[in-house]
Amino acid sequence: MSHSRTFFRAAALAAAVGAVAALSTAALSTAARAQDCPGNPDAIGTSRVITVDPDQYRHLGTLQYPETLPLQDHEVALTFDDGPLPPHTTNVLNVLASQCVKALFFLVGEMAHAYPDVVKRIHAEGHSIGTHSQDHPLRFDRISEEKVRWEIDTGIDNVGAALGEAGGLSPFFRIPGFGRTDYVENEAAARNLVVFSTDVDADDWFRHIGAAQVVARAMSRLEAKGKGMLLLHDIHPWTAAALPVLLKQLKEHGFHIVQVVPSQTVAPVIASHSVWTVAWSMADQTIMDDSGAGPRWPRLGDGPVAEAADLPAPDEGTFDPSYALAHATVRPEANSAAVEAGITTPPWPYQVAVAMPATAAQLPAPSLQDIGWPVQEQSLPDRTAADAAAPSQAERPARADLTKHAEARRARYFVHRHARVRPAAGRQHADLSATMAAMTTPPH
Numbered sequence: 001m002s003h004s005r006t007f008f009r010a011a012a013l014a015a016a017v018g019a020v021a022a023l024s025t026a027a028l029s030t031a032a033r034a035q036d037c038p039g040n041p042d043a044i045g046t047s048r049v050i051t052v053d054p055d056q057y058r059h060l061g062t063l064q065y066p067e068t069l070p071l072q073d074h075e076v077a078l079t080f081d082d083g084p085l086p087p088h089t090t091n092v093l094n095v096l097a098s099q100c101v102k103a104l105f106f107l108v109g110e111m112a113h114a115y116p117d118v119v120k121r122i123h124a125e126g127h128s129i130g131t132h133s134q135d136h137p138l139r140f141d142r143i144s145e146e147k148v149r150w151e152i153d154t155g156i157d158n159v160g161a162a163l164g165e166a167g168g169l170s171p172f173f174r175i176p177g178f179g180r181t182d183y184v185e186n187e188a189a190a191r192n193l194v195v196f197s198t199d200v201d202a203d204d205w206f207r208h209i210g211a212a213q214v215v216a217r218a219m220s221r222l223e224a225k226g227k228g229m230l231l232l233h234d235i236h237p238w239t240a241a242a243l244p245v246l247l248k249q250l251k252e253h254g255f256h257i258v259q260v261v262p263s264q265t266v267a268p269v270i271a272s273h274s275v276w277t278v279a280w281s282m283a284d285q286t287i288m289d290d291s292g293a294g295p296r297w298p299r300l301g302d303g304p305v306a307e308a309a310d311l312p313a314p315d316e317g318t319f320d321p322s323y324a325l326a327h328a329t330v331r332p333e334a335n336s337a338a339v340e341a342g343i344t345t346p347p348w349p350y351q352v353a354v355a356m357p358a359t360a361a362q363l364p365a366p367s368l369q370d371i372g373w374p375v376q377e378q379s380l381p382d383r384t385a386a387d388a389a390a391p392s393q394a395e396r397p398a399r400a401d402l403t404k405h406a407e408a409r410r411a412r413y414f415v416h417r418h419a420r421v422r423p424a425a426g427r428q429h430a431d432l433s434a435t436m437a438a439m440t441t442p443p444h
Contacts, residue, residue: 037100044247045100047075047256053263054171054194059185061197061229064178068199071227074255078103079198080234081132081174084111084118091240093121099247102259103127105234106174106196107162109134109155116162123168128261130172130196131155140179148184151176152191170262172196194262199228204239211242218242219249229260 037043050069052060059065069077080103083089096103105122107129112119123129134154137143143151152173160169173193175184180195188195202218203209214232222228232239250257 040098040100042251043099043101044251044255044257046102046259049102049259049261050077051261051263052172052194054192057194058189059195059197062199063201064180064197069229069258069260071229071258073226074253075227075258076222076250076255077229077258077260078232079106079174079196079229079260080104080232081106082108082111082136083234084115084122085235086115086118088237088240089115089118089122089234091237092234092243093118093125095240095243095247096127097125099244101247101257104130104170104172104196104260106130106132106172107155107159108132108136109158111235112162113158116164119159119162120164120166123163123166128170128172128259129159129163129168130170130174131159132174133176134158136176137179138177140176140184141181142179145183148187152187152193156191172260172262196229198231199225201231202242204236204242205233209238211238211245214238214242215246215249218246219253222250222255223253 037045050071052069057067060068062068071077078101080089080092083092083105084107105127107119107122109131119129131152132155133140133151135151137147137151140148140151156169160167163169171191171193173188173191174196178197180197185195200218200221202214202221204214218230218232222230232243234240247257
């Protein structure tokens with residue numbers, strides 16, 4: 001039975017009993033129930049399906065919005081972002097299949113373009129598929145309005161193309177990094193998209209987190225809220241490793257898995273495409289947006305490289321023939337005389353018609369006026385004046401006595417200061433004092 005038939009039957013049943021609400025729920029017995037999971041009687045399975053009407057609900061997830069999915073106590077809706085990226089998405093799908101669990105995948109357009117077979121498998125195994133932009137900008141709230149439209153439309157286009165004729169794209173959109181703005185939400189509404197935030201984040205997007213930490217954080221936060229929409233990422237190996245343990249603990253703690261589907265599978269409205277070029281993809285920059293292949297760098301040759309290469313000297317043919325080495329033609333509108341006199345400014349490009357100097361031209365030696373600072377001549381001091389400034393013969397003995405007196409006083413200070421610091425070395429200081437006295441005593 002297809003999803004659309006099941007959904008319409010559920011809606012009709014709800015209307016018959018008068019239980020139709022804006023966000024309708026359908027308790028459906030599906031093949032994904034735990035007791036019906038082939039080969040795994042202990043599987044948690046999928047307890048029921050919730051249908052979301054895009055015409056009545058636009059924003060879901062208490063992380064950012066006042067309302068969320070109408071989950072009952074201890075019900076969990078699993079959502080996965082950023083894929084597909086094998087083998088991690090493939091491993092996640094294997095675990096979900098072994099547990100008969102249905103989830104909601106928000107796919108990135110460039111990833112769907114690169115791995116269409118994985119997209120088809122997600123749909124074939126009964127999971128819901130929404131979109132998550134074209135190349136997942138890190139700051140969706142800071143990109144231009146044109147880029148917002150391009151991200152939404154191209155992402156929808158590529159995921160829809162990967163699904164092919166089978167269809168199955170839900171009008172669900174999750175903003176990358178939860179970077180919501182009024183403009184982004186208005187553009188989503190114009191395309192009849194339901195914007196999904198989340199209730200609980202397991203932090204598996206951390207680069208250095210482990211599988212055990214993912215399980216612990218998801219369980220503790222779900223226990224605290226009692227229920228909720230859980231955000232995971234199917235592009236990380238630790239998420240795939242954590243998923244079997246997480247599903248086991250969810251069952252042991254009395255939680256039930258609920259799948260989210262649209263009230264009807266209708267292709268979202270896509271506005272006219274804008275032209276935008278993306279240089280790199282998000283998957284470690286290995287997938288180009290348009291070609292699906294990595295950048296091709298030039299290959300280096302395997303031959304030996306000489307340690308010192310001799311380059312040929314350029315000849316006249318190397319230069320541009322239109323560039324005159326000896327003479328240049330002045331533009332007709334330029335007045336060369338006025339330019340040279342500094343009266344007018346030459347138009348660009350401008351060259352003065354002058355002859356180049358001879359090969360053996362002699363340049364004049366610079367004069368004092370060529371130096372960048374003033375140079376003044378200074379007369380040498382008169383020798384008679386210098387002799388007058390020198391001390392007289394009568395003054396010299398007095399100055400010598402003052403000098404010897406100052407040196408002796410410094411020596412005594414040096415000896416006494418060290419004697420106070422180390423009194424135990426008195427004899428050494430006496431010897432040092434005698435030595436210093438001898439040094440300051442003039443020779444006889």
